[in-house]
Amino acid sequence: MLQTxxxxxxLATFGGRGIGYDERVLTPRPWTxxxxxxxxxxxxxxxxxxxxxxxxxxxxxxxxAVSGTNRPLVQVDADLHACVWASRNARAWGVDSDIRHGTMSEAVMVDERFALILADPPYLPSGDVTRFPEDPLTAIDGGGDxxxxxxxxxxxIVRHLVTDGAALLQLRDVEQGRELVSDAAQRxxxxxxxxxxxxxxxxxxxxTTEGRADGSQAGP
Structure with missing residues (x-):
């Protein structure tokens, strides 16, 4: 029998502490x-x-972001391996994180609201991903554009952010962010x-509004 x-x-160093991962998960970027x-x-x-x-x-x-605070943390990823490592790292850091495996639209309950939302999506155009063969495809492929x-x-963000909350969205560069101005405004x-x-x-x-992307009203 073939053994795999x-x-x-x-182990990467991040914020002066260790973060575990393997080749199936995107290597933590120090700049983040x-x-x-x-x-x-x-x-x-x-x-x-x-x-x-x-x-x-x-x-x-x-x-x-939350280490040393009293803020509850919910972390979502569509990749099971990423969730396993996030769970291990949370235990190592002593952070009580609610880690959920699934798509971001399904893993967050309709009535959940957050003061801060961090979003770290894949943001490379599909045509560029072959330039980074060492990275897992699902962690870097952001679709056509x-x-x-x-x-x-x-x-x-618009469904689950409290009215006076904030979100931080990671992208490739500021120019890519300009392409999202209209999309953000529409939401x-x-x-x-x-x-x-x-x-x-x-x-x-x-x-900028209290409405949600589906047209209903968000919570406080």
Whole structure:
């Protein structure tokens, strides 16, 4: 019988602490620590309530954002391997994270609301993914223009963000973010700020209306 071995576990340093992962999961990018630190700054001023991270991968961004706070954390990823590593990392960090395997639209309950939403979707155009053969396809392929999953993130944000909450959406660059301005506005969201970092960009989104993407009213 052919014997197959499990991929070798690896350890990255993130926020001065260890994050476990293997080749089936996107390697944690050091630059994304900036997204976590921005999130932590926002949490000081946002209303009470939990934090949601969609497309969470190994969980490092959300873990660093809430570590040392009393904020409950929910992390969602469509890849089972990512969820396994996110669970391991949460235990290692001593963070009580509710980790959910599934699509972002299905894994979050209709009535759940969050003070902060972190969204870290794949954002490469499908035509570019072959340039990165070491990365899992599902973690980097964002569809034709690279923004298919980012638009799904916008739907989740407008449905589940409290009125005075904030969302941080990770993208390739600020220019890619400009392509989402109209999509955000159609959903009752505005891009309040964009920050470019060495490895990517992060957009700060706020609500402009109390409506949801399906036309009904959001909670408080």
């Amino acid at each position: 071995s499990e991929p070798q576990a690896q 620590e900036a997204q976590s630190l921005w999130a932590r700054e926002l949490l000081d001023e946002l209303p009470d309530g939990p934090v949601l991270e969609v497309c969470s991968g190994a969980g490092h961004i959300g873990l660093l 690279g923004l298919d999953l980012a638009r799904e993130c916008l739907d989740v 009752g969201l505005t891009i309040a700020e964009s920050r470019q970092f060495d490895g990517g960009a992060v957009l700060l989104l706020r609500r």
